[in-house]
Amino acid sequence: MPFRLRGVIPPLVTPFRADGSLDLAAFEANLEAYAGSDLGGYLVLGSNGEAGSLEEDEKRVLVRVARAAAGARPLLVGTGRESTRATVAFTRQAGDAGADAALVLTPHYYKAQMTADALIRHFEAVADASPIPVLLYSVPQFTGLPFPPGVAATLSQHPNVGGMKESSGDVGLLARIRAVVPERFQLACGSAGVFLPALCLGVPAGVLAVACCAPGPTSALYRAFEAGDLARARRLHEALLPLALAVSALEPELAREIHAAYVRYIGEYCSADPARLKATVPVLAGTDDSGASIVNEVAGEPWVAASSAS
């Protein structure tokens, strides 16, 4: 059965202990908490998981643990590096470890050299060598590189390029890409603020940080839209918006307020490693008066209320 990119997929956070080391118990507790939610799979080693700050052995153990916990759910693994050779090597490892698809970030350090031609050669080399389907991953707020629709059009002809996660938040770009790729090329929206608009355009999946905190309501939004209830989908979109902004830090002031009120998702810098966050297990209380209750009311189901594992 071919890989299907559908519904809501949380890009798993990587929890660290105060000394900067991996907190695997917290990572597993998160996965256990998500097991009961209506999710389309998991992404491990994405931007939200601080993949760029992890050591090789840390990456391997996270993939292994995620695979074991995911069960029958699709598991996506972020495998992109700056060099083609390193990307190929790690993509193969991910495939061997049971990943269902590899999410491959655009190389981006030498921005001027990353022409359409160079990007195409890189992704084709990875897709040629990969034992599992490759998904393109564009996230310009981190890479500083816009993704040209023509590159997606060319790569969508490769039999082992299965789709793309587009995280710019530019829904118009998503539409322009959709217009030039075949039906079998599967698109996912990577920006919660435009998940509903993307669904309206026919994009069938969201890999969304907000789903780490609020898997239930995010999934409820998706299901409402699928059921043709646009009004309910819109109310859930509005109820989730502050939280979505908070977790993506688009509105830092708002993020601080929301953080203080009912979510501890946005980590603090580890004392031992300023570049790593103490991203603890998401805690969503069902009793707050600002956002979760509205969501609960609309969603008709309580938010996941995991207890902190940090």
Place this chain on the structure above:
Amino acid sequence: MPFRLRGVIPPLVTPFRADGSLDLAAFEANLEAYAGSDLGGYLVLGSNGEAGSLEEDEKRVLVRVARAAAGARPLLVGTGRESTRATVAFTRQAGDAGADAALVLTPHYYKAQMTADALIRHFEAVADASPIPVLLYSVPQFTGLPFPPGVAATLSQHPNVGGMKESSGDVGLLARIRAVVPERFQLACGSAGVFLPALCLGVPAGVLAVACCAPGPTSALYRAFEAGDLARARRLHEALLPLALAVSALEPELAREIHAAYVRYIGEYCSADPARLKATVPVLAGTDDSGASIVNEVAGEPWVAASSAS
């Protein structure tokens, strides 16, 4: 009856003769061609009308002619200038000439000085002095200034600020603005590539350059969405997308192709004034095989087939 911002509104182009002077006959012919379409009003002196390149007397005559031709339809007039005093003066003139609302561009030359506070003081001074409702106008691709949602929130409290045209194409921003303004503050989407996504979010109007070329299909998209037929709205969105990209020059190569095929909307530089375009009356043939026919099929009505007046 208060001003209502609803449906599809074309931002009228300003046709010039080859010597760079106004072509009023072509301007009137355009308005005549639009009269039979299902439109929510007109905008004169917007960015699409090259307002910044017009002389004072040219602006006055365009407002007068548009008012006469608009009949009962709402007429919006672009009145923003760099200085508050000039904006106030021209907004008053527009009101006296029968405009229903003034679309006020953000001042933007001194970008670093255009703080939230400075923008608020500017718009409040204009709204205080204006005899007609003021609509905020944000178009960062031209001004180089992003529009902070908080500025919209503050200004939406002013009784004479009636709404906003947001043309960045950033639907997430539109959603963030919508979340912080009252119901009476009317939003319009100014970017055709995201009109359908904006409608999905509850934004009820579009001031769209593509509607200058294809008023019928653009309006059909709006009506399909209003009628709950999302599938039909999406097909129209897809059929209109190449044309929308062409008129906004987001994809210049594509624009050239489409231009050659069935539209002469995108003008050429006037020989006598390189800064002015010979934007002729839109010509949409019903017989081409690339885009219009698909639209026709979906829309169930022929495109407006105006004859060229240039």
Place this chain on the structure above:
Amino acid sequence: MPFRLRGVIPPLVTPFRADGSLDLAAFEANLEAYAGSDLGGYLVLGSNGEAGSLEEDEKRVLVRVARAAAGARPLLVGTGRESTRATVAFTRQAGDAGADAALVLTPHYYKAQMTADALIRHFEAVADASPIPVLLYSVPQFTGLPFPPGVAATLSQHPNVGGMKESSGDVGLLARIRAVVPERFQLACGSAGVFLPALCLGVPAGVLAVACCAPGPTSALYRAFEAGDLARARRLHEALLPLALAVSALEPELAREIHAAYVRYIGEYCSADPARLKATVPVLAGTDDSGASIVNEVAGEPWVAASSAS
């Protein structure tokens, strides 16, 4: 005698009264204060003079007054508009009013349309029609448009294009332009923070906002460099740097401190017109302990200590 762009040229501020109207007495007092300084001319209606916020009649009176006060000193007038036709018309007026050269800002509102070809056609049309030499004016922090060296190379072949004011602060760009234009094409640096580096590269003039506050020391820097005393030039550069940052608002915090200490150059918004600044006559006390005294010590002459006219 052909127009010579040499030495330090202040881009004159336009003082306003509290009600937002022109303060011509303050404007004349500024010019009187500058008369005794070692300056290479004046620029009226530049960005620093808030040209974009001025009415036509205000512009005309400022040119007339500046011409009368300038005496034998070269007078540059900013004449650029968005449309070629309006730029031509005002450039002719400036020539008739006695300007020695016209400083023509790049049109910039329709950024995507401002291709190299469009810019060349615009500037050539203006240069063809202008009775006085045309100077190109690039200031990307306001226009949002970088200036391609190739455009300068092409335009430098036109007999009536005399040179260029480059204000991006990118000295490398200045060097790349210098490498592709003939000797007769005169360059001026428009960013005080890089005036000394530009002099080192062979650029012989500076049109610098800091010279409005500190004409003496800015000129002393220029003379020290010309005399081969790089060490003294560097000390003056360092002494002037905080003031240069303050007037260009590159470091707003610093600007506020310096402002409070010894300069009232950075105006406050006029109560009657938030878009206009009450740019008062520069007041540079000789007794402060932060910057002027160092400059005085190095320069061996007191700063201009004009009294406020506002």
Place this chain on the structure above:
Amino acid sequence: MPFRLRGVIPPLVTPFRADGSLDLAAFEANLEAYAGSDLGGYLVLGSNGEAGSLEEDEKRVLVRVARAAAGARPLLVGTGRESTRATVAFTRQAGDAGADAALVLTPHYYKAQMTADALIRHFEAVADASPIPVLLYSVPQFTGLPFPPGVAATLSQHPNVGGMKESSGDVGLLARIRAVVPERFQLACGSAGVFLPALCLGVPAGVLAVACCAPGPTSALYRAFEAGDLARARRLHEALLPLALAVSALEPELAREIHAAYVRYIGEYCSADPARLKATVPVLAGTDDSGASIVNEVAGEPWVAASSAS
């Protein structure tokens, strides 16, 4: 004797074979060719060396080989990673391997999180743990992060932070940094197009890609300036400019022309690894008629004419 950052330092390229593997023989041949030039040291594992695309074992062998070949010359090693812990670990390894200083790139993937405070905590943690002096490394064209002068000011107080390589090409920024750091904090310019302007401001070193191709003339520029011969320094600056633009790919068209004429420095993508360049040993013929001969004439010495080792 403390580490001294002075003169011209080439950021060594990493040569690859056609199959994408390290070409150590070519790397050693380069170092041998540089041995006779008047250089202030070497940098290994910089951006120019494609450090981000290298494996751990490849990095280690390059440091070892460079240390052996450098002799008494200072050896800088690029050690920055995204995570603090990985940066600390590799900085210690570099110190153990005989590096004289560590050049630490700003972490940059999570741009919004890289606040002044986060950057300061990262660099302080590295400097605390490093056995060798730490040099800050800012290169916004690759990282997408501007470097705030205040961060340099704070870090310059740390006893083990010895200086900074600033590669933005913004000489004004270099001046603003210089104004807020103590004398012992050593600055290097990382952009050849502004090396002479930076020298004029008192910056005493350049870590410049152009020095990989033309160590002799680049050093001659430095010596001419030090000797007070600004005219000769300027002529060398002008003669080197096309080559400097070519190697930094700022002007790709120009780069191709120059490349064809007399330098094979700009590699082609390896067939086996599109992300790695076949950066061959620089070959600078003395017989071309476009640039090298002028440089030779000015410099009074032939360019290094190494033979290709690829």
